[in-house]
Amino acid sequence: MVDHAFSDERLAQLYDVLNPWGGSGDDAFYLDLVMSARSVLDVGCGTGALLRRAREAGHAGLLCGLDPAEAMLDQARVRPDIEWISGDLASAGGSDGASSVGRDRRFDLVVMTGHAFQVLVEDDELRASLAAVRSVLSDDGRFVFETRNPSARAWESWTPDHAVEVTAADGAVVRVAHQVETPVDGDVVSFSTTFTSPDWERAEVSRSTLRFLDRDALSSFLAGAGLVAEWQYGDWARGPLTGTSPEIITVAAPAR
Ligand SMILES: C[S@@+](CC[C@H](N)C(=O)[O-])C[C@H]1O[C@@H](n2cnc3c(N)ncnc32)[C@H](O)[C@@H]1O
Incomplete structure (x- = not known):
């Protein structure tokens, strides 16, 4: 999916x-x-x-x-x-x-x-x-x-304190933050990405898994x-x- x-x-x-x-x-x-x-x-x-x-x-x-x-x-x-x-x-x-x-x-x-x-x-x-x-x-x-x-372990910096803010085409300021699911299982990393904006009714959350x-x-x-x-x-x-x-x-x- x-x-x-x-x-x-x-x-x-x-x-x-x-x-x-x-x-x-x-x-x-x-x-x-x-x-x-x-x-x-x-x-x-x-x-x-x-x-x-x-x-x-x-x-x-x-x-x-x-x-x-x-x-x-x-x-x-x-x-x-x-x-x-x-x-x-x-x-x-x-x-x-x-x-x-x-x-x-x-x-x-x-x-x-x-x-x-x-x-x-x-x-x-x-x-x-x-x-x-x-x-x-x-x-x-x-x-x-x-x-x-994998030996560079990029996922270790996918934390909420590395969140970024961007401005969407419609002017909405959107904050994007990652959170890795622990423990990391072998060579598979699952994490969520949360998108929030004061202009949106609710946050959008996307879950991903990468090998x-x-x-x-x-x-x-x-x-x-x-x-x-x-x-x-x-x-x-x-x-x-x-x-x-x-x-x-x-x-x-x-x-x-
Ligand atoms: C991180 S984006 C990369 C997009 C683009 N290649 C780039 O460099 O910006 C990953 C893309 O892979 C697509 N994708 C997910 N599963 C796939 C699959 N099984 N076969 C082909 N593409 C897939 C997603 O829909 C998404 O657009």
């Missing part, structure tokens, strides 16, 4: 305010890749900021965004010259022709940005999703995504889908992956 933060119209409208373009190095990293690929599938595209930027920057090829959250896609659809598909990743592939993503076409680049990969929590969901990626990827294509490095795979577990899931990590970086400046790197940024290719 999609998090309330993505399925609720008012919260989906807040997403780009909370995550402005260029806020960290990931946007430039992915935009470069998208601009040099002929056909791109953005899985968990959310509000579609990456593909919208690519089209604005002159990308003339196939740009396709996939997301199960209609409220997020509603933000993306301001740009009708991009194909926006409502659905989840596990149903994107398949050889039965039922998929509206993979029908008669393969992508040079598949990306999952904004830590969207971490919403894949269960082993079966990860396997089905990675198999779907492989099935829509061309034989010389690349699957590029990032997951937070923090380490490098070895990630390699094993990729191998199971016929994919292999070609490059891995620990940060958006393409620094090496170390024990303290914030990210595991992976460029995966079909196994030969």
